[in-house]
Amino acid sequence: MHDFDLFVIGGGSGGVRCARMAASHGARVGIAEERHWGGTCVNVGCVPKKLMVQAAEYGAWAQDAAGFGWCGLEGTHDWNALITAKNKEIERLNGIYVKLLQGSGVKLFEARATFIDPHTLQVGDRALSADRIVIATGGAPIWPTIPGTELGIVSDNAFFLPSLPRRVVLVGGGYIAVEFAGIFRGLGAEVDLLYRQKLPLRGFDEAMREALAEALTAQGVRLHPSVLLDRLEDIGGVRRLHLSDGRQFDAETVFFALGRDPNTAGLGLDKAAVAVAPNGAVIVDAAHATSQPHIFAIGDVSNKLNLTPVAIAEGHALADRLFAPAHPRDWSFSPVPTAVFSVPPLATCGLTEAQAALRGPADIYEVRFTPMRHIMSGRCRKTFMKLIVDQASQRVVGAHMLGDDAAEMMQAIGVAMTAGATKQDFDRTIGIHPTGAEEWVTLRTRTRTVGVQAAA
Ligand SMILES: Cc1cc2nc3c(=O)[nH]c(=O)nc-3n(C[C@H](O)[C@H](O)[C@H](O)COP(=O)(O)OP(=O)(O)OC[C@H]3O[C@@H](n4cnc5c(N)ncnc54)[C@H](O)[C@@H]3O)c2cc1C
Numbered sequence: 001m002h003d004f005d006l007f008v009i010g011g012g013s014g015g016v017r018c019a020r021m022a023a024s025h026g027a028r029v030g031i032a033e034e035r036h037w038g039g040t041c042v043n044v045g046c047v048p049k050k051l052m053v054q055a056a057e058y059g060a061w062a063q064d065a066a067g068f069g070w071c072g073l074e075g076t077h078d079w080n081a082l083i084t085a086k087n088k089e090i091e092r093l094n095g096i097y098v099k100l101l102q103g104s105g106v107k108l109f110e111a112r113a114t115f116i117d118p119h120t121l122q123v124g125d126r127a128l129s130a131d132r133i134v135i136a137t138g139g140a141p142i143w144p145t146i147p148g149t150e151l152g153i154v155s156d157n158a159f160f161l162p163s164l165p166r167r168v169v170l171v172g173g174g175y176i177a178v179e180f181a182g183i184f185r186g187l188g189a190e191v192d193l194l195y196r197q198k199l200p201l202r203g204f205d206e207a208m209r210e211a212l213a214e215a216l217t218a219q220g221v222r223l224h225p226s227v228l229l230d231r232l233e234d235i236g237g238v239r240r241l242h243l244s245d246g247r248q249f250d251a252e253t254v255f256f257a258l259g260r261d262p263n264t265a266g267l268g269l270d271k272a273a274v275a276v277a278p279n280g281a282v283i284v285d286a287a288h289a290t291s292q293p294h295i296f297a298i299g300d301v302s303n304k305l306n307l308t309p310v311a312i313a314e315g316h317a318l319a320d321r322l323f324a325p326a327h328p329r330d331w332s333f334s335p336v337p338t339a340v341f342s343v344p345p346l347a348t349c350g351l352t353e354a355q356a357a358l359r360g361p362a363d364i365y366e367v368r369f370t371p372m373r374h375i376m377s378g379r380c381r382k383t384f385m386k387l388i389v390d391q392a393s394q395r396v397v398g399a400h401m402l403g404d405d406a407a408e409m410m411q412a413i414g415v416a417m418t419a420g421a422t423k424q425d426f427d428r429t430i431g432i433h434p435t436g437a438e439e440w441v442t443l444r445t446r447t448r449t450v451g452v453q454a455a456a
Pocket residue numbers: 009010011012013014015032033034035036037038039040041044045046047049111112113114136137138139155176263267298299300301305306307308309311
């Protein structure tokens with residue numbers, strides 16, 4: 001008899017849901033968290049990031065209000081007040097996570113857990129055994145291997161800076177880099193965004209990437225594509241970043257947003273004979289089992305779709321499969337709607353145009369317009385929407401949007417696409433007027449067809 005039926009390593013999005021659901025199905029469950037309950041999303045990810053994006057938006061809104069007759073709304077921003085309010089909200093959420101776990105009968109350990117053998121974990125100063133073990137240790141920011149790297153910061157630090165830097169150099173072209181560019185710029189900092197590719201957001205629809213680059217420029221973010229880092233140094237308190245082509249950038253803060261690696265270092269996976277990929281990701285099958293059938297991995301540590309709702313769904317589904325197999329909850333992992341909280345936000349669901357073209361003929365419907373709000377505000381902020389329709393089945397296989405409320409709209413588009421909606425379903429849906437969203441159901445004229453060669 002082991003100490004627990006299930007032990008979860010990591011109290012983040014995936015681990016907490018898995019532990020709670022397993023306990024609610026009657027299992028004896030323990031969970032260890034070494035840093036902060038709620039994990040990355042609640043403490044140094046989605047939640048504080050979104051609060052800071054919202055903080056940054058108010059500045060622009062105050063300026064825009066003049067176009068609607070409001071006078072004198074523009075003021076100054078108090079960074080300390082924002083960080084204090086944000087920290088208070090995060091503390092509240094931490095407490096909710098602990099209550100939820102305790103309320104469902106999970107035993108909590110505020111300690112690091114590492115493997116001693118395939119069924120035994122060192123949890124703080126105790127050895128605990130479990131019939132089944134779930135690895136839900138998430139990921140960690142990647143630091144560049146250049147001289148002076150320690151003079152920079154990563155996203156974990158960015159939420160706790162003592163003051164708003166006047167000038168920030170952001171290195172990276174992924175969603176975290178783009179989002180923080182919007183945050184710092186919106187709060188009044190000068191921002192240089194440096195990335196290796198020609199455009200930010202590799203893997204996203206090409207036209208959306210181009211539109212995002214234009215939007216960042218319109219916001220005042222200076223873009224520097226195709227860079228390679230050389231070294232970072234401190235020049236009397238100023239950070240100087242040298243590129244391999246000799247260019248240099250001075251800033252108060254150099255922020256590396258170069259992606260995240262699965263968090264498996266020092267976990268003792270070798271002692272449990274759990275196989276990992278070269279980047280440290282735990283290798284799992286479709287049922288999230290590792291090379292040890294009683295050890296599972298969920299969320300970012302398995303490095304598939306690194307998103308909070310995916311980690312939660314994986315944790316929930318795993319707990320159901322293990323302890324309530326008669327009533328498993330099922331999720332669709334394709335397509336997965338997702339958003340980048342840039343300025344304005346970019347949201348997407350399904351295939352990019354290039355991916356669709358590889359599969360066969362697809363019709364592209366596009367619309368670009370200035371939203372009603374910005375005709376009045378005078379702000380240069382366009383909306384760009386794109387629908388990709390598989391010609392043979394008429395199913396909508398891709399939806400992409402850059403513009404106000406994109407994330408809010410894409411959730412509903414995701415439902416339609418998961419249900420297999422066709423272009424005709426979109427066409428016969430009555431719009432809500434006057435909204436930007438009604439454009440999704442009034443896209444009558446095909447912009448072009450792609451993928452004809454793929455079918456030949
Ligand atoms: C800046 C940023 C913004 C993001 N924004 C979004 C967003 O807008 N939307 C979205 O869907 N996703 C977003 N993400 C991604 C999201 O946060 C992750 O996909 C999600 O948190 C993954 O959940 P997880 O359970 O796999 O891991 P985590 O939430 O990272 O949890 C892992 C936990 O395990 C703990 N741990 C690690 N090792 C041990 C150990 N040995 N013993 C005990 N505890 C351990 C860690 O302390 C951590 O709390 C963002 C991430 C970042 C960094």
